[in-house]
Amino acid sequence: MTNIKDLAKMAGVSVTTVSRVLNNHPYVSEEKKNAVLEAVKVSNYHKNINAVHLSTGKTLLMGVVLPFSDHPYFGLLLKGIAKQALEYNYKLVLFQTDYMESRELEALQMLQQKQIDSLIICSRTCDLSTIEEHLPFGPIVLCENIKGNEVSTTFVNHYNIFVEALEYLYRKGHNKIGYCIGRRSGTNSHEREMAYRDFVKKYNLLYKPDYTLDECFYFEDGDKVIKQIQEMDAPPTALLVTSDQVAAGIVTCCKNRLISIPDELAIIGFDNQPIAKMMNITTIEIPLEDMGKNLFLQAVNGDLSNEELPAKLIERGTV
Amino acid sequence: MTNIKDLAKMAGVSVTTVSRVLNNHPYVSEEKKNAVLEAVKVSNYHKNINAVHLSTGKTLLMGVVLPFSDHPYFGLLLKGIAKQALEYNYKLVLFQTDYMESRELEALQMLQQKQIDSLIICSRTCDLSTIEEHLPFGPIVLCENIKGNEVSTTFVNHYNIFVEALEYLYRKGHNKIGYCIGRRSGTNSHEREMAYRDFVKKYNLLYKPDYTLDECFYFEDGDKVIKQIQEMDAPPTALLVTSDQVAAGIVTCCKNRLISIPDELAIIGFDNQPIAKMMNITTIEIPLEDMGKNLFLQAVNGDLSNEELPAKLIERGTV
DNA sequence: ATTTGACATGGAACGCATTTCATAACTTAC
DNA sequence: GTAAGTTATGAAATGCGTTCCATGTCAAAT
Structure with a gap:
């Protein structure tokens, strides 16, 4: 597999310059830029994203904890999350828990290990304190009516x-x-x-x-x-x-x-x-979709807030 | 953040020994093992999993491409996949495509970049040739009746x-x-x-x-x-x-x-x-669940096969 | 003529765990 | 008694991209 060092050699530049080209940083001459791009093409180079992750400390992965993925309630919530994720170029890692605490812990652990940048918990079994313990490792947002000053939440009343x-x-x-x-x-x-x-x-x-x-x-x-x-x-x-x-x-x-x-x-x-x-x-x-969107935004931005969204009665024929 | 080097210093051993303890390798004396574990505890150490990924070249992440996650058909398929994933300690990265080719390509690209080890495509829009181009980067399995000698498949007839x-x-x-x-x-x-x-x-x-x-x-x-x-x-x-x-x-x-x-x-x-x-x-x-299981197994093992599962008519009251 | 800032480039450190290789002590085997 | 295997341990290489820092060129400003 080609790596950035090989590219540098092929293009006759330094790895720094290659990195600059690859990430669209300024201060690279057209000439060298083209040389690098040419090298990328001929070697069919692709970044080893894991090296990027290690280097940057970010993964552009967001965890989503939910009990069932085949339930329309969570399906819609997920849809909202996914829409925003797309816009922010984030990918989602799904944790289907069946309400088992151990699965929730796995998600929290992945946050701790930096495999995901942040975590959305749509429904939980574990204690709030367990979640709070993991807050130092990254943003965690909840989908329930809690207005602490620790965790971000989006919910309906x-x-x-x-x-x-x-x-x-x-x-x-x-x-x-x-x-x-x-x-x-x-x-x-x-x-x-x-x-x-x-x-x-x-x-x-x-x-x-x-x-x-x-x-x-x-x-x-x-x-x-x-x-x-x-x-x-x-x-x-x-x-x-x-x-x-x-x-x-x-x-x-x-x-x-x-x-x-x-x-x-x-x-x-x-x-x-x-x-x-x-x-x-x-x-x-x-x-639900809006809630999903909001949850995502809270999770990426990592700022602390508790947001209530409105719900309303729709009169139809069953009452 | 504590790293393995810090641990080594704290426990008075080499990083190699720390790694051995952390991964349950043999040939470590009880004494040093305990020293390391103690250091892990007091420092609240957690592996930087991205470093592990870079080092091992594996991520224990499997991509799953599907058009809608809120549809029971894919919900059940996903359930089967998720069950096996759990057993194999794999996590799933979901790609909800809405049948957009660009989203499918994203998944293929993640495979290329080693962010996921393998990929299950439940339903696709892109060409088969596009998929075949990406096979060198990792196993890709499909959920459709194709019996080539390139891609693994699980399907019903x-x-x-x-x-x-x-x-x-x-x-x-x-x-x-x-x-x-x-x-x-x-x-x-x-x-x-x-x-x-x-x-x-x-x-x-x-x-x-x-x-x-x-x-x-x-x-x-x-x-x-x-x-x-x-x-x-x-x-x-x-x-x-x-x-x-x-x-x-x-x-x-x-x-x-x-x-x-x-x-x-x-x-x-x-x-x-x-x-x-x-x-x-x-x-x-x-x-569907069995299909999901099978798809997962094909994807983790990376061996090439085309497997047909049986379907059967269930007579009830609408005919 | 000299200072300043923009542009260009590369060396080297950094992020961190895994693994190969080398070394050494200690058994067991013949 | 010596060869062969087992256990134990660590140094160093490896995987790879990002970014800080240093250096240098050239043009514009004073």
Whole structure:
């Protein structure tokens, strides 16, 4: 393999000059520049990027930690990140964790070892303190409502949104409202639980633990949800479903079972994904792509900020 | 930042010995080993992985080229790849191309520059010759039916599967059969077109160009398909839909419009994704995860092979 | 005529871990 | 008792590009 030294020899210049040509630095005569470019061509030279990385201490790689890459929520987030990455000439290294802490640690370790310049954590299992420990090694940004002065974050206010959605359902006459989430742990789920409890207290409703349905991630989990609520003595008349995918699954399942929506069961989805529009599902729009973009920008720039993006209710036919 | 030289000084040994300890090489006395480990601990040392990369010429990074990361087809493929990657301690660098050749070239260039050890191309736009040009720089594997002696491939035989599905529909009484694909170019689409043309010829049917519906990728494209076939003079009575997502969208759309399935329109999906099971859609099972695994193995090992995996028809309620 | 700044070029240090080679002590084998 | 192998250790070379610093030329400014 040709290296920069060989090029220098071939072109009859110093390695410094070669480097200058290769990186478009000024102060190189046309003559020598051409000689170098000619040498590059005839030798089919390509930089050993690892040497560049070692030398510069940067890799133009950004890590992205997410539990599932085949989920539309993260798919959209990733899309936003990827768009910005393209513009900044960054590449993404994906860490699909399945919510396993060990995988998250791998990502943090790569940051420590300088294999990635910065890290976006879309959803985490590990402690916040673990993340903070790794901050000296490079920017880490999170996608959750934390306003510390340590880590950068981009998020929507799930507490407020949840309250808004619950109030909306209440105004529509519902007082038995359930909600579906992914996993129980995680900042978002806690926010939602708080919102739900506060809502229940405010209107003096009965708090029913089984109105909280967890492990709802995919379209096909809709089936499970319907089964579960049908087994209840007093099933909810409305569901807040924190993913349009699952909401779509629920709606489909209801159609199959001839459960009338919204009369027998009202549904509010989350994200405003294409499927929600197509199936005319009332949903909370979450600007996932924008969030992705913002996360990326925070990560490249490395400046500390906590940014809240707006979400809004989109009224359609399932409430 | 501490480096290996500092460690050596701290532990009172040579850098070689430090390296040996760090990489679990034999021939180091317990005593010195402990001294080194102690030094690692007190200095919170972490390898500069870029130096390792430069030195070893390997990065334990594998590139994965795919058009969309938010599509279940590629999601499942990626899942299989990721599983194996984990086992082999490889990380994945994702190249989401949106079918843009320039993005594919970026991936090839990273291979050339040694930033990735090998490359899996799940779907491509660029010429085969372009890929072959880059083979000297590292293993490249493809996910399409090519049996050259240059590039490794893992694939299903889309020609055979398509014929099988068409024959199945024919036996069920259909002779006006349409099919939905993603893009028109690409090896898979060509295979399918060949199969379709051969089928039409075999049974002396009329070849109708508008029975081929392209640009069908997502659930929401189902709407478009139904609109298109309803505008035809003699709409097909059966559709082969090369993605369960789209098939699910079509089925949903038909339910909304009270088009009876399979009586008025029969549907065969592809992939056998969870959504197909849930919606009881007849489909062709494609072992996407296994394909992903296989692709990874071919890429790490770098040995040349062309492997066909089996697909099979799963009879459900949409035919 | 002299100082100053722009332009051009190269030597050498730097980033850091791996690995080959050389050396030496100590066993085991015949 | 000597050859052969095992264990232990370190110096130095290797992988390769970037960049600081020094040096030199030439034109413009004073």
